[in-house]
Amino acid sequence: PIERNKEIQEARMELPICAEEQIIMETISNNPVVIICGETGSGKTTQIPQFLYEAGYSSKDNDNPGIIGITQPRRVAAVSMSKRVAQELSLSEQEVSYQIRYDATISPKTVIKFMTDGVLLRELANDFLLSKYSAIIIDEAHERSLNTDILIGAVSRVLKLRAELSEDDGGKIKPLKIIIMSATLRVSDFTQNKNLFDMVPPIINVSARQFPVSIHFNRRTPNIDYVSEAFKKVCKIHTRLPHGGILVFLTGQNEISILCKKLRRKFPYLTQYKSKQLLEEEKIVGDVESLTAKEADVEIGDLDIGDKEVGEELFDTDSEDSEENDEITVDERSGPLYVLPLYSLLSTHAQLRVFEAPPEGTRLCVVATNVAETSLTIPGIKYVVDCGKVKERRYDVITGVQSYVVDWTSKASADQRAGRAGRTGPGHCYRLFSSAVFNDQFQQFTIPEVYRMPIEGIVLQMKAMNIDTVYNFPFPTPPDRNHLRKAERLLQYMNALDENGGITELGRVMATFPVAPRFSKMLIIGQQHGCLPYIIAIVSALSVADPFIKDYHLDISMNSDDDVEEEDNEDFDVRYNELSEIQKEAISQKEHRKLIRKRFYDVQKKHAGLDPTSDILKLLNVVGAYVYEGGTDEFCERNFVRPKAMEEIHKLRRQITNIVQVNCPGVDVCLDSKMKPPSIVQLKAIRQIITAGFIDQIAIRKGLIDKSSKIFSSARNVEYCTMWADDNVFIHPTSILYHHKPPDFVVYQELHRTSKVWMKGITVIESS
Numbered sequence: 124p125i126e127r128n129k130e131i132q133e134a135r136m137e138l139p140i141c142a143e144e145q146i147i148m149e150t151i152s153n154n155p156v157v158i159i160c161g162e163t164g165s166g167k168t169t170q171i172p173q174f175l176y177e178a179g180y181s182s183k184d185n186d187n188p189g190i191i192g193i194t195q196p197r198r199v200a201a202v203s204m205s206k207r208v209a210q211e212l213s214l215s216e217q218e219v220s221y222q223i224r225y226d227a228t229i230s231p232k233t234v235i236k237f238m239t240d241g242v243l244l245r246e247l248a249n250d251f252l253l254s255k256y257s258a259i260i261i262d263e264a265h266e267r268s269l270n271t272d273i274l275i276g277a278v279s280r281v282l283k284l285r286a287e288l289s290e291d292d293g294g295k296i297k298p299l300k301i302i303i304m305s306a307t308l309r310v311s312d313f314t315q316n317k318n319l320f321d322m323v324p325p326i327i328n329v330s331a332r333q334f335p336v337s338i339h340f341n342r343r344t345p346n347i348d349y350v351s352e353a354f355k356k357v358c359k360i361h362t363r364l365p366h367g368g369i370l371v372f373l374t375g376q377n378e379i380s381i382l383c384k385k386l387r388r389k390f391p392y393l394t395q396y397k398s399k400q401l402l403e404e405e406k407i408v409g410d411v412e413s414l415t416a417k418e419a420d421v422e423i424g425d426l427d428i429g430d431k432e433v434g435e436e437l438f439d440t441d442s443e444d445s446e447e448n449d450e451i452t453v454d455e456r457s458g459p460l461y462v463l464p465l466y467s468l469l470s471t472h473a474q475l476r477v478f479e480a481p482p483e484g485t486r487l488c489v490v491a492t493n494v495a496e497t498s499l500t501i502p503g504i505k506y507v508v509d510c511g512k513v514k515e516r517r518y519d520v521i522t523g524v525q526s527y528v529v530d531w532t533s534k535a536s537a538d539q540r541a542g543r544a545g546r547t548g549p550g551h552c553y554r555l556f557s558s559a560v561f562n563d564q565f566q567q568f569t570i571p572e573v574y575r576m577p578i579e580g581i582v583l584q585m586k587a588m589n590i591d592t593v594y595n596f597p598f599p600t601p602p603d604r605n606h607l608r609k610a611e612r613l614l615q616y617m618n619a620l621d622e623n624g625g626i627t628e629l630g631r632v633m634a635t636f637p638v639a640p641r642f643s644k645m646l647i648i649g650q651q652h653g654c655l656p657y658i659i660a661i662v663s664a665l666s667v668a669d670p671f672i673k674d675y676h677l678d679i680s681m682n683s684d685d686d687v688e689e690e691d692n693e694d695f696d697v698r699y700n701e702l703s704e705i706q707k708e709a710i711s712q713k714e715h716r717k718l719i720r721k722r723f724y725d726v727q728k729k730h731a732g733l734d735p736t737s738d739i740l741k742l743l744n745v746v747g748a749y750v751y752e753g754g755t756d757e758f759c760e761r762n763f764v765r766p767k768a769m770e771e772i773h774k775l776r777r778q779i780t781n782i783v784q785v786n787c788p789g790v791d792v793c794l795d796s797k798m799k800p801p802s803i804v805q806l807k808a809i810r811q812i813i814t815a816g817f818i819d820q821i822a823i824r825k826g827l828i829d830k831s832s833k834i835f836s837s838a839r840n841v842e843y844c845t846m847w848a849d850d851n852v853f854i855h856p857t858s859i860l861y862h863h864k865p866p867d868f869v870v871y872q873e874l875h876r877t878s879k880v881w882m883k884g885i886t887v888i889e890s891s
């Protein structure tokens with residue numbers, strides 16, 4: 124019998140899913156695969172693992188002794204949900220644990236394990252029977268993330284194997300239970316797919332108590348500036364409508380930070396009661412509040428079959444920051460607004476704050492990405508403000524050009540968002556677009572990711588699971604054959620597959636690294652001249668995310684913001700001496716910005732090194748220095764890098780070093796905290812290894828082909844040609860090569876389309 128504390132017990136009784144425990148457990152007991160659909164917040168993620176646990180799954184003396192595994196498409200959810208379930212069961216972190224790419228709390232005592240879907244996929248390569256599990260729960264299946272789709276295909280096979288073996292084998296191997304969970308009823312791709320499951324699995328629909336939500340469309344649709352529109356809407360709600368939390372959906376971290384800042388300025392909570400927690404949040408990212416804006420950047424590691432963060436990537440604008448210069452009048456009559464951001468890159472600690480009751484006398488306002496759409500349920504939300512947009516990574520299979528596109532979300536996901544307002548009582552959803560736009564321009568459902576992502580990482584994982592003919596793999600929705608063929612060809616090119624498409628020894632080693640195939644390849648060829656420790660550091664950094672804060676994320680571009688104090692405004696109902704305080708502050712902030720700006724550019728120069736030939740070497744520099752100086756937040760602040768990214772890079776370094784030690788006997792590496800800068804010979808070798816890793820991503824200066832003799836002193840507007848893209852491509856302004864004489868040949872890490880196609884992560888190829 125499980126002892127839960129009273130408060131938790133009461134909260135559980137409210138959850139609709141708890142009323143159905145018996146039916147659910149009977150169905151699971153009688154069927155190998157069960158699909159559970161239930162409105163977000165009905166209790167699927169937190170309760171189903173507990174039901175299984177209480178029914179004896181994962182108990183040592185049960186006939187199904189393996190542990191209970193549950194997968195999530197997002198790290199945020201894996202970590203925070205495991206904490207919640209541990210708390211509900213009064214168990215420790217070692218018993219209810221999580222495992223994500225960089226981090227784990229698992230132990231021999233683990234009974235319930237939350238993990239990202241990428242983690243389970245990699246486990247499949249080592250143990251295709253998943254023998255340590257008695258049950259696998261695949262959560263958020265409606266999102267159709269690439270890893271989730273592949274997992275469902277793979278476990279459908281594991282299931283058959285375990286069923287057969289359990290009959291032959293005198294009962295040593297037990298059958299596996301699969302539970303697929305979805306926030307929507309649209310599960311026909313899983314149930315009607317004859318390749319997937321022999322028998323149509325039963326579907327349990329948990330009827331959540333959902334209160335009516337009135338939907339209000341905008342009469343007109345703002346062109347681009349939905350952040351301002353959201354601001355106006357939140358102001359109206361807060362000043363005019365009865366109490367109840369507000370949840371705003373935007374597309375990315377930058378926008379979220381801008382809106383949070385404006386709202387905090389308008390309905391100050393901070394200045395009066397500057398809470399310790401919020402102070403902490405600011406400290407982590409720097410001393411200027413708006414610095415939070417820079418935290419996210421594009422997540423690299425395209426074929427990252429590790430963990431992924433959906434839609435969190437910052438739009439890489441080459442235009443100016445969108446924060447326009449509208450003055451904000453402080454409104455104290457309506458009371459303070461307790462504004463919290465919510466996105467994947469935020470620290471877990473800061474994320475968990477949304478579950479706490481807001482401080483007395485304040486109204487909660489959470490500004491979130493679509494992580495709040497289905498994976499996290501925020502209590503007490505009565506109003507939803509939906510910009511209707513989502514940021515998606517697009518990928519061109521032929522050219523390899525990636526782009527982050529902010530586009531309309533689907534009708535299904537807009538409805539999910541609206542539903543967030545009806546959990547605790549009748550609610551309202553304000554859509555910042557017209558009903559005509561909704562009807563005509565919104566797709567019915569979100570397109571599965573398998574159509575939108577590079578897949579060579581997944582293909583290599585499948586081969587490592589001995590799935591030789593990927594064409595026959597039971598994909599819930601199969602990708603284009605050409606897409607599969609291209610992935611196979613790239614892997615053959617890297618010698619991960621032989622000419623018949625079978626996996627090679629090299630390929631198997633590559634598959635053990637939790638990074639994209641081309642990075643695995645760099646690790647394997649990285650042993651010359653004692654370069655491996657450097658290559659491990661580089662690959663870790665490239666796989667995590669760009670840790671550098673960009674100048675356009677800092678409040679240091681001396682732009683319109685500096686003139687704010689000159690505006691006069693009738694609505695300013697602040698007394699004169701306060702106004703002059705504000706002015707004083709503005710002036711000192713201006714000085715402060717100048718100072719930061721100088722520091723920023725000095726630091727960039729320092730990391731570029733004496734011989735600025737590679738953005739990737741710049742990355743290596745900062746990773747080395749971080750560990751050398753003890754890995755402190757102070758270092759990050761001083762060097763304009765994101766602490767969370769740096770920490771993750773460090774963890775991945777440790778993990779890759781371990782994998783090398785285990786899988787590559789005879790190779791001698793250890794994690795050296797005092798890694799010396801590479802020698803000249805090593806630098807040359809490292810550049811060659813980088814080039815080999817990106818050998819299909821070479822660009823040539825167009826002038827060289829055209830035999831133009833024009834001389835450039837900077838790379839601005841200098842055209843390059845690649846092997847694949849028809850468009851000319853350009854060196855991105857954030858590259859350290861941008862301000863130098865443009866080199867003839869480079870390799871790039873990725874191509875991004877905004878107004879032009881940009882190369883990022885550039886390394887000069889030496890013509891010797």
Ligand code: ADP
Nearest residue numbers: 162163164165166167168169170207478500502
């Ligand atoms: P589902 O997976 O069906 O969307 P969940 O199991 O995630 O539902 O959530 C069930 C309930 O538990 C929700 O009402 C949510 O607010 C609450 N909850 C989840 N995590 C926490 C937490 N860390 N603290 C407090 N309440 C939580």
Ligand code: MG
Nearest residue numbers: 167168497498
């Ligand atoms: Mg859930």
